[in-house]
Amino acid sequence: xxxLKFDNSSSLGEKAVYLDDLVQNKTAIMQPSLDVILAYKNxxxxxxxxxxxEISPETASQLFEDGLLWLWxxxxxxxxxxxxxxxxxxxxxEVWHTFILYTPYYTKFCTTFFGxxxxxxxxxxxxxxxxxxxxxEHYFIRKKRQxxxxxxxxxxxxxxxWYHTYPNTFSREQILAIRKR
Numbered sequence: 001x002x003x004l005k006f007d008n009s010s011s012l013g014e015k016a017v018y019l020d021d022l023v024q025n026k027t028a029i030m031q032p033s034l035d036v037i038l039a040y041k042n043x044x045x046x047x048x049x050x051x052x053x054e055i056s057p058e059t060a061s062q063l064f065e066d067g068l069l070w071l072w073x074x075x076x077x078x079x080x081x082x083x084x085x086x087x088x089x090x091x092x093x094e095v096w097h098t099f100i101l102y103t104p105y106y107t108k109f110c111t112t113f114f115g116x117x118x119x120x121x122x123x124x125x126x127x128x129x130x131x132x133x134x135x136x137e138h139y140f141i142r143k144k145r146q147x148x149x150x151x152x153x154x155x156x157x158x159x160x161x162w163y164h165t166y167p168n169t170f171s172r173e174q175i176l177a178i179r180k181r
Contacts, residue, residue: 030075030115034154037072037113038065042105048098054178066162067095069154075114076153082146089162091170096120 042064049060070092074083085093099106100120110117151159 031077032072032113034069034072037068040068040109040113042102042109044102044105045095045099048102049095052098052180053094053175054180063091063095064099066092066158067099069158070096071110071114071118073150073153074118078153079146079149082142082149084143084146086143087172088167090172090175091166092162094175 045067046057046060046064049055049063050057053060055063070085070089073079085096097120099109107117147159147163150162
């Protein structure tokens with residue numbers, strides 16, 4: 001099995017902070033700290049976001065950071081069962097899609113920081129639509145627990161940005177309006 005190397009001679013690594021510089025023992029890390037995750041930079045992904053959406057470089061950088069936060073959250077054992085992307089954070093899903101399109105970077109990022117590839121599965125509409133009073137209650141309990149877990153793991157600032165700012169800035173309609181065709 002061969003692996004992709006990100007070094008100075010690689011055209012893929014020119015705009016990236018080298019993962020080897022961030023992580024000493026790549027195979028041992030399964031739940032890195034948020035600081036380690038947020039130290040990862042990749043201008044290719046930020047440029048990709050700006051190519052896909054009418055957004056500023058600052059917004060693209062913030063969104064990329066939010067995408068990294070979401071991936072860290074999804075890799076955290078405390079979030080198991082509470083990983084649904086809903087309307088308020090659809091823009092984070094857009095970031096995830098963009099990152100995945102840059103497969104070599106995404107694969108290397110996941111395997112380096114999480115020890116495995118984090119797969120993206122769509123949220124099925126049926127799974128989000130309460131079918132009965134009992135399932136509706138279960139849905140709201142799960143949603144409440146996800147919000148609490150995000151707040152606990154990522155903090156007030158991220159929670160506020162995702163669930164108070166982004167719904168007003170990046171609603172489904174607004175994302176469609178800023179998407180470049």
